[in-house]
Amino acid sequence: xxxxxxxxxxxxxxxxxxxxxxxxxxxxxxxxxxxxxxxxxxxxxxxxxxxxxxxxxxxxxxxxxxxxxxxxxxxxxxxxxxxxxxxxxxxxxxxxxxxxxxxxxxxxxxxxxxxxxxxxxxxxxxxxxxxxxxxxxxxxxxxxxxxxxxxxxxxxxxxxxxxxxxxxxxxxxxxxxxxxxxxxxxxxxxxxxxxxxxxxxxxxxxxxxxxxxxxxxxxxxxxxxxxxxxxxxxxxxxxxxxxxxxxxxxxxxxxxxxxxxxxxxxxxxxxxxxxxxxxxxxxxxxxxxxxxxxxxxxxxxxxxxxxxxxxxxxxxxxxxxxxxxxxxxxxxxxxxxxxxxxxxxxxxxxxxxxxxxxxxxxxxxxxxxxxxxxxxxxxxxxxxxxxxxxxxxxxxxxxxxxxxxxxxxxxxxxxxxxxxxxxxxxxxxxxxxxxxxxxxxxxxxxxxxxxxxxxxxxxxxxxxxxxxxxxxxxxxxxxxxxxxxxxxxxxxxxxxxxxxxxxxxxxxxxxxxxxxxxxxxxxxxxxxxxxxxxxxxxxxxxxxxxxxxxxxxxxxxxxxxxxxxxxxxxxxxxxxxxxxxxxxxxxxxxxxxxxxxxxxxxxxxxxxxxxxxxxxxxxxxxxxxxxxxxxxx
Amino acid sequence: xxxxxxxxxxxxxxxxxxxxxxxxxxxxxxxxxxxxxxxxxxxxxxxxxxxxxxxxxxxxxxxxxxxxxxxxxxxxxxxxxxxxxxxxxxxxxxxxxxxxxxxxxxxxxxxxxxxxxxxxxxxxxxxxxxxxxxxxxxxxxxxxxxxxxxxxxxxxxxxxxxxxxxxxxxxxxxxxxxxxxxxxxxxxxxxxxxxxxxxxxxxxxxxxxxxxxxxxxxxxxxxxxxxxxxxxxxxxxxxxxxxxxxxxxxxxxxxxxxxxxxxxxxxxxxxxxxxxxxxxxxxxxxxxxxxxxxxxxxxxxxxxxxxxxxxxxxxxxxxxxxxxxxxxxxxxxxxxxxxx
Numbered sequence: 001x002x003x004x005x006x007x008x009x010x011x012x013x014x015x016x017x018x019x020x021x022x023x024x025x026x027x028x029x030x031x032x033x034x035x036x037x038x039x040x041x042x043x044x045x046x047x048x049x050x051x052x053x054x055x056x057x058x059x060x061x062x063x064x065x066x067x068x069x070x071x072x073x074x075x076x077x078x079x080x081x082x083x084x085x086x087x088x089x090x091x092x093x094x095x096x097x098x099x100x101x102x103x104x105x106x107x108x109x110x111x112x113x114x115x116x117x118x119x120x121x122x123x124x125x126x127x128x129x130x131x132x133x134x135x136x137x138x139x140x141x142x143x144x145x146x147x148x149x150x151x152x153x154x155x156x157x158x159x160x161x162x163x164x165x166x167x168x169x170x171x172x173x174x175x176x177x178x179x180x181x182x183x184x185x186x187x188x189x190x191x192x193x194x195x196x197x198x199x200x201x202x203x204x205x206x207x208x209x210x211x212x213x214x215x216x217x218x219x220x221x222x223x224x225x226x227x228x229x230x231x232x233x234x235x236x237x238x239x240x241x242x243x244x245x246x247x248x249x250x251x252x253x254x255x256x257x258x259x260x261x262x263x264x265x266x267x268x269x270x271x272x273x274x275x276x277x278x279x280x281x282x283x284x285x286x287x288x289x290x291x292x293x294x295x296x297x298x299x300x301x302x303x304x305x306x307x308x309x310x311x312x313x314x315x316x317x318x319x320x321x322x323x324x325x326x327x328x329x330x331x332x333x334x335x336x337x338x339x340x341x342x343x344x345x346x347x348x349x350x351x352x353x354x355x356x357x358x359x360x361x362x363x364x365x366x367x368x369x370x371x372x373x374x375x376x377x378x379x380x381x382x383x384x385x386x387x388x389x390x391x392x393x394x395x396x397x398x399x400x401x402x403x404x405x406x407x408x409x410x411x412x413x414x415x416x417x418x419x420x421x422x423x424x425x426x427x428x429x430x431x432x433x434x435x436x437x438x439x440x441x442x443x444x445x446x447x448x449x450x451x452x453x454x455x456x457x458x459x460x461x462x463x464x465x466x467x468x469x470x471x472x473x474x475x476x477x478x479x480x481x482x483x484x485x486x487x488x489x490x491x492x493x494x495x496x497x498x499x500x501x502x503x504x505x506x507x508x509x510x511x512x513x514x515x516x517x518x519x520x521x522x523x524x525x526x527x528x529x530x531x532x533x534x535x536x537x538x539x540x541x542x543x544x545x546x547x548x549x550x551x552x553x554x555x556x557x558x559x560x561x562x563x564x565x566x567x568x569x570x571x572x573x574x575x576x577x578x579x580x581x582x583x584x585x586x587x588x589x590x591x592x593x594x595x596x597x598x599x600x601x602x603x604x605x606x607x608x609x610x611x612x613x614x615x616x617x618x619x620x621x622x623x624x625x626x627x628x629x630x631x632x633x
Numbered sequence: 634x635x636x637x638x639x640x641x642x643x644x645x646x647x648x649x650x651x652x653x654x655x656x657x658x659x660x661x662x663x664x665x666x667x668x669x670x671x672x673x674x675x676x677x678x679x680x681x682x683x684x685x686x687x688x689x690x691x692x693x694x695x696x697x698x699x700x701x702x703x704x705x706x707x708x709x710x711x712x713x714x715x716x717x718x719x720x721x722x723x724x725x726x727x728x729x730x731x732x733x734x735x736x737x738x739x740x741x742x743x744x745x746x747x748x749x750x751x752x753x754x755x756x757x758x759x760x761x762x763x764x765x766x767x768x769x770x771x772x773x774x775x776x777x778x779x780x781x782x783x784x785x786x787x788x789x790x791x792x793x794x795x796x797x798x799x800x801x802x803x804x805x806x807x808x809x810x811x812x813x814x815x816x817x818x819x820x821x822x823x824x825x826x827x828x829x830x831x832x833x834x835x836x837x838x839x840x841x842x843x844x845x846x847x848x849x850x851x852x853x854x855x856x857x858x859x860x861x862x863x864x865x866x867x868x869x870x871x872x873x874x875x876x877x878x879x880x881x882x883x884x885x886x887x888x889x890x891x892x893x894x895x896x897x898x899x900x901x902x903x904x905x906x907x908x909x910x911x912x913x914x915x916x917x918x919x920x921x922x923x924x925x926x927x928x929x930x931x932x933x934x935x936x937x938x939x940x941x942x943x944x945x946x947x948x949x950x951x952x953x954x955x956x957x958x959x960x961x962x963x964x965x966x967x968x969x970x971x972x973x
Contacts, residue, residue, distance in 0.1 A: 159879040159905050162860055163923070166903045215901045222901060225942070229904070229924050352946050356965070359750065360734060360780060360795065360819065361861075404640040410851065411647035417853075419658045420889035425872075426666035429887070429894075430933060432870045433916040434670075440914035441958045441973065442676065451718075452681045452959045452973045463956075481828070517741075517786055520805045562788070566847065 159361050164233075164263035171235045174210055175255055181206040201239060204251040224248055232354045233262055234344035239336055242291060242348045254333070260341040262355070265371045268345050271312060272375045274301040276342060278316035283323070288335065293349050315376060341375070435478060438471065473594050480573070480581045484509075496589050497580060504541035505572050505580060508534045512569045516562045527560035535568075546571055655892045663885070663894040667933035676917065676929050676939035681959065684715050684969035686722055689731075691963035692749075693781075693950045697738040700954035704745045705963055706736035712747050714759065717961065717971055724766050726757055732778075739784040744769065744804075746790060748779030754792045756804055770807045774800060781822045785829055785846070793820035799834050801846060811849040815842060821863050827871040835862030841876050843888060855886040857893045864908045868932075869915040875932075877906030883920050885932065897930045899937055908950045913957025921948030927962055941972055 174180045181202045211223035227246030231237060236255045237244055246253070260266070277298040280288050290298065305312060323331060347353050438444045451457045462469060468488045476483040476492075483489040490510070497503035511530050518526055534543045535553060545553070549567045556564030584590055689709035696703045702723065704714045710731030714724040732750035739745065748754040754772040761767055777796030784790050785801075789810070793799045799813040799820055818837030825832045831852070835841045841862055843853040855874065864877035873894065874886045882898040883906055897918065904923035911918050911932065918930045919941075927948055929939035946965035953960045959973040 159861060162879060162881075163903055163905070217901050225924070225926070226901060226903070352966075359732065360778060360821065401637060401640065404637065404644055407644050408640065408647060410854075411644060411651065414651050414853070414891070415647060415654065417891060419654055419891045420887075421658045421660055422663070422890055422894070423661045423666060425887045425890040425894070426661060426663045429663070429868070429870070429873060429915070430667055430670055433914045433933065436869070436914035437916060439957070440912050440916065441956070442678075442912045442917055442960075443673070443914060446958070450958055450973060452971065517788070520788070563847065 160357065161263060164261070167230050167233060167235055168261065168263065170211075170215075170230065171255065173214065174207065174236075179214075181210045201252045201254050204238075204247045204249050204253060207236070207246060207253060208248045220248060232344075232352060234260065234340055234354075237336070237340035237343065242339070242343050243351060244340070244343055244347075254336055254340075256340055257334075257337050260337060262344070266341075266345065266375070267355075267371050267373055268342075268375050269373050269378075270301060271305070271308075271378060272373075273297070273342065273346055274305055274312045275315045275319065275376055275378075276338070277301065278312055279319045279323075282316060282320050291348075297346065315378070319376060439475065468593075470594065473590075476590070477585050477594075480577045483581065483584075492589060492593065493581075493584050496584050496587050499589075500583075502580060504534060504543050505576050507541060508543050509569060509572050509576065512565045515565065523562055524560045527557060527564055530565065531557055543568075543572060544575070655890075658890060659892075663933060664935060670933055672934070672936075673916065673931045673938045678929075678939065678941055678960075678972040680943050680970045680972055682717060682720050682971040684713075684717065684720055684971070685967075686713055686725070687711065687967045687969075689967060690946075690965040691949055691967060691969060692733060693735045693747075694952055694961055694963040694969060695736055695738045696952045696954045696961065697742050698740050698955050699742060700956040700958060702738070702742070703952070703954075703961055703969075704736050704738050705950075705969055706733040706747050706749075707967065708732065709967075712736055712745060712757070714745065715969070717959075724759060726766050728755070735779060735781045737782045737784055737790070739787055741787050743787055744784065746782050746784065748782055748792065750778045752776065752778060752794070752796075754779055754782050754790065754802070756790070770804055772800075772802045772804070772807055774809050777819065780820055783823055783825050783832070785825060791823060791825065791832055791846070793823040793834050795819040797836065797838075799823060799832070799844065801849075811846075813842075813844045813849060813851070815851045815854075816840070818861070821861060822865045824866045824874075826867055827869070833865055833867065833874050835865035835876050835878075837861040839878070841865055841874060841886065843874070853888065853891060855884075855893065857884055857886075857896075858882070860905070864906055864920070866909055866911060869911055869913065875909055875911060875918060877909040877920050879905035881905055881922075883909060883918065883930065895932075895935050897932075897935050899928075902928065907948060910951045910953040910960060912953055912960075919951055919953065919960055921951045921962060923947050925964070927951060941970075943970055943972075944968065 175183075183202055207227055208220055208223045211217065211227055212220060215223070215226070217223050217226075224246050228244075231244040231246050231253075234244065234256055236253045238247070239252050239254050241251075258264075277290065277294055280290055280294075281298070302309060323334075326334070345355055441450055446459050448458050449456050451459050463472075466488075468486070472486065472488070476486060476489040483493055490506070494503055494506055494510075497506055508530070511534070515523065515526050515530065531539075531553075533539055534541050535545070535550070545568055549571045552567045553565055684705070687705065687707040687709055688711075689707050691705055691707045694703055694705040701716065701718055702714060703717050704712060706712050706728075708731055710728045710733070712724075712726040712728060712733070713722050714726075715721070716723050726745075728747065730749060730751040733747050734749040736745060736747040743760045744756055744758055746754055746756045752773065752775045754775075755768055756770040756772070757766050758769040759766055772790070772792070775792065775794040775796050775798070777794045780793050780795060782790055782792040788804050790802050790804055791799060792802065797814070797816045797818060797820060800809050801811040801813070802808065803810050813834070816834065816836040816838050818839070820834050820836045823832055823834045825846075830846055831843055832846060833841055833843050839856065839858045839860060839862060841855045842851050843855075844851055855876070858876065858878040858880055860879035862876045862878045866875050867873070868875060868885070872888050874888065875883060876886070877883045881902050881904060882896050884896050885894045886892065887894050897920070902922065902924070906920050906922055908921040909918060916932055917938070918932045919927055920930065921927045925942070925944050925946060925948060927941035928937055929941070930936070931938045941962065944962065944964035944966050948962050948964050950963040951960060959971050961969055961971050963969045
């Protein structure tokens, strides 16, 4: 969907960017992540950490002021500025409720600033739970529950939301003080309060261990797989890498601010991305230097947005100004979170773009108004970019009277149906799987070998040969369907019936099967031929039909179609099943074939089948050798 | 009480009775009944072939009945017929619309079909006289995207659509024969019974429906999923239905018991199911998920017995060949892999 959006903007950058994404061979390991940041980061982190504790106490005061200062448009700043205080709760509950409705965009932005911040509280968890008025609370939360403490709209059942809720559940629990991972307390000698803002860092191994324990996994690889998925969605990220995946080592990870969570339906425009990259170049910090791919992106964006670059530049400057006012440590954390956000929406080349949605699901996103387009508060531009979909006009029709009446009719037929007992049904399923287990190559290795594994097509050659294997012959006894399905099977069946002079049923059945497949212009003639051969008075191969089927057939013949003998065919099938088929299975022709290919339980048997095997394989070889010899001599 | 209300009450009462009837036959569960069955043990499969050639997300694939050829559809606007053994491309068919979502191989091997956001099902003749592959028919009548299509024969095909209906077409005349309406949400997937007399459809109204192909009626409806059903298939005996959903579970419904038998789920699986296919005996169910993996389930015991991890992006389609020898997965990473 992101691709489609970009295409629609019709910018050169989009074309190239889009093309790159489709053509970039996925074999390339995403090693393009910048290496310069990590060198600086550890030292700086420690310094910042030291300062952070000092700032801790001071943080309360400046926040209030900062809140007043920050203009409405600066969405990014707002979430970080406020700390929850009890009296504010009511206002925020209200805010969140309203956020769920389709409020006008400005207000919506404002409310969403406040609402997601519920998660940032370091206060007791009760407050956190209270804040989520929409979600009913359950004491123990099974992972598959769709209700959670996440900020995703619990009534939104779109496919992505369901997954986001589950992830947000996990992420909230991971950060829990008592049940979560060990958080690196920032400054232990000054104070033991963990970081106020969601800047907590923890190590990769800790996350893997936590996942294994809390999601009952034995295999660390599984935990890493899920962890990497969660990271790819941007819920936590390595502090010194653009590539979003989870590693089972000492790499430090930070949790993403709920403001940036994917459940907020972000679809940031390229203008925003341009502002972001531009901003980064203005700040003189080595850790903020652009990676190669980012520099390339910036260059392309500059070309694409040549006409409005001044505007973008100004926006970037404004952002930088606001950023400067912030506390240094906080700034670092926000920077990393912002970067992680862009790593999700503009991934490193070679990485999976997790924002791509299945186009079949896109258009069904409830609350399309909730889609947030600008991170930096820019008013939406003229073009409404939506993926190529058409307006759904037929969904959720509240039943009309007719509908309900139809439903009642349907339900009545359902009620009349006889439900078979579970035990019987289970038994038939189990016996089916057991009967076919030896024929299932995933359960039993085929003989001589599975051609896919051994690159030896002998198995297929044998199957295609005129001599069916004992295994295959055995299968014909499973059901009439199996016997008829196999050409060798119904050939033998036919032979048997002809010996008894009772082959008309099977021949009729086969003729009708054929009728279903002939080209349209031949249908009428073929149907007549069948009638003449099998059903007419004095027909040469007269079949025994019940009067009902006979009438239907003769009626249908007036306007012959492919399925005019459907009823007759069903009737004949049942006859064969109960009569001629069972006789066939007991017949000498069948039994001889079955026995002659008996599996090696005896020495003799083994030799025979081995002989036959080598004979069939060696035949072609020896044949060639012989002729070769004869030619040469 | 208004008439509508009365009618609704009647419908609800019937639903309750049906639920009671279903409960009445629950003398055991499949898990209990299968307790005595031997365990499957760890199933490990390797990638035997990788089919490279698509340039964008693969949305669908389908095996030919010879178990060697297969067709795949990708958003790069191509339908490719592969000789999966040699990994050669037998045909690379350029499509008019690149937003393709489904493809199918006719049992005869003569035709392939595809469709997507163009709301049409295009039929291509692979065995044309001059050797070129051309569009044979364009079946247009749906008012929504084409989510799935399956051939009954060279003359009939069934399609499912985002307009909540399924249609049986006569390919020769290019006309609709029957329309199957009843779903309240986009139909996402369909599967035809082994005897070709029924088909099942899974939809975004969270239900699966069994339809009689000849008379066009819905015979049964199965509910229970908590989100869109993306994938559906018949159990090989034709008496049970397997569904895969965005609620991260797969379910097995039995036609004769008219209810759900078992659910395949795990607390560590969070992502939706995109596709599924049973093994030849039905004992194993292979399901592709949004989290880039395929999980292999023991269908009787509902235990995960294996996983196929090899794709770098969502697994969008999966199919087990007719002879059961191998399974093929297609992914958004633009590759198809053959496993066994």
